[in-house]
Amino acid sequence: MNEAPLPALFTLLAVLIVLSAFFSSSETGMMSLNRYRLKHMAKTGHRGARLADRLLQRTDQLIGVILIGNNFINILASAIATVIAIRLYGDAGIAIATVLLTVVILIFAEVTPKTLAALFPERIAFPAAYVLRPLLKALYPVVWLVNLFTTLILRLLRVSAQDASSEHLSREELRTLVNEAGSLIPRRHKDMLVSILDLEKVTVNDIMVPRNEVVGLDLEDDIDTILRQVKASQHTRLPVFKGDINNIQGILHLRNLTRIVHQESINKAMLMQLCREPYFIPESTPLHTQLINFQKARRRIGIVVDEYGDVLGIATLEDILEEIVGDFTTDYAATSPDIIPQDDGTYIIDGSAHIRTINKALGWTLPTEGPKTLNGLITETLEIIPETNVCLLVQGVRIEVLQIKDNVVKAACVHPSPTMIASQPRRVGVE
Structure with missing residues (x-):
């Protein structure tokens, strides 16, 4: 290497930096892939997705082959840079090579490729899978040996690979995934999916x-x-x-x-x-x-x-x-709606109306843990059955009793709070 011409050494160093960038971006790209989208693409026959999915099934082997290749190339690049620097600057070149190579690798072989891979994981990971798959087969004995020592160290630390969290989504995570799907899922379909997830909470x-x-x-x-x-x-x-x-x-x-x-x-x-x-x-x-x-x-x-x-x-x-x-039939027995909007922004609500129905129709958050109807909410809050028209406040909502019959609140005028007015839907009705 000491006898090799400087242009050849510079060319080799540039190639090694490119290879280092490849391994760095491959690691980030593979780890940034959406596993559920990946499985879907693999099932539809995408070859790159199938290869990436197989590699990710054994993450320890994938990381092993990437790090072996990356570290080998970085060490070799460091040796070549040192030789070039000594030829140009003598013994002082060692310090110069260390500083310059650190900056070059940090910018061109680490931060930049990893950022690109994080932004566009599929564009990086799928082509990289064509290289990493045969490379893993070629270096399998070395990868197996490295993973063996790694497993022994983890066992000494009382850490097992089976302790890793499952990839299965919880109900709350799936709800967040549906809500964050944006325009990919129509709003009506989102509401239906979330309603299915909420069936467990409703009796x-x-x-x-x-x-x-x-x-x-x-x-x-x-x-x-x-x-x-x-x-x-x-x-x-x-x-x-x-x-x-x-x-x-x-x-x-x-x-x-x-x-x-x-x-x-x-x-x-x-x-x-x-x-x-x-x-x-x-x-x-x-x-x-x-x-x-x-x-x-x-x-x-x-x-x-x-x-x-x-x-x-x-x-x-x-x-x-x-x-x-949502409602898909008409209640012919009902002669009037349970919720009647007024010109002043208030609502005349039937006392038998379910609180969940009111919350759904108006986008409110009245408590649903206890009483199921507006009449029940009023009587529980007052702790008595009102004998005359009274007014009460429930979570910022002012409720004015209008009609009482047979110890039951038949109708009430509800004054929503300003925050509820700002958040309520334009159309009144049960979805």
Whole structure:
């Protein structure tokens, strides 16, 4: 090397710096790849992605071959630079070579290539995989030996490769990933995906129709009254009870009535033969569990009961699906909306309106951990059932009771806080 001409040594040094930049950028590019996008591209047949995915399956071997190559080249470059400097400046050239080579490697072989690789990992990693794969095979004995010593040292430090965190995304991480997807996923689809993830947090009690709003058939009524109710019903399935809704006898599908409508006389016994046995649901069942339970039981409606077996209401498959996709049917029984916007920015809200529905429609954050309806929130906050129209403040929201009947708040005027007005959607309605 001492006899080699200086131009050849300078050329060799430049080549080594380029190779050092290659290994540096390859390391950063490989480690910066989006693993989920990489797996998708590998499944679609991208050759570079397949090679990179195989290399990343054994990260220890990949880092081993990159560092072996990078360190070998940097040390060789340092030796050549020292020879060049000694020829040009004598013994003082050692210090000059150290300073200059450090600056050159830092700029051209470390910071610049690694920055480019971090910004464009796929453009760097995929072509590099074509070189690193055969290089790993050629240097495998050396890589294996280096990794062996590394594993022994890690064991002395009581560190195991199995202790590394899993690549699987948690539910919260997946929610963040969906929200950060930008324009890649339409807003409507984002809402549906997030709603699916939130099913675990919502129970049947949150979405059920309360018992005081349940439309059913009472067997203690005469047959003519029952048939009039059937004809006027806007629902396809009706609970059938005797005297009290706690005494559920079955579920009647109105489609089954076509079997007996041609008969001249219809009695209650004939109706009961068409009923299906009731399906009961504990009130605390999470929605994602109940969705599976509906599928297993092949049911579409269930009777929600508390720990004492008393009926609290009914929940349907449609209610759960609407939690995911939003309302897709019209409630013909409703003559007016639960939330009526006023010209002064306030809202007249029905006392039976669910707090989750209010939050969804108006973008508010009223507490949902306790009471499920606006009436329940008011009575819990006051700790009494109001006898006159009163006004209260809940998390910055002023609620003015307008109508009370049968110990229940029927309507209230809600004054949102300024921050809620700024953040609420333009359109009022349940998504």
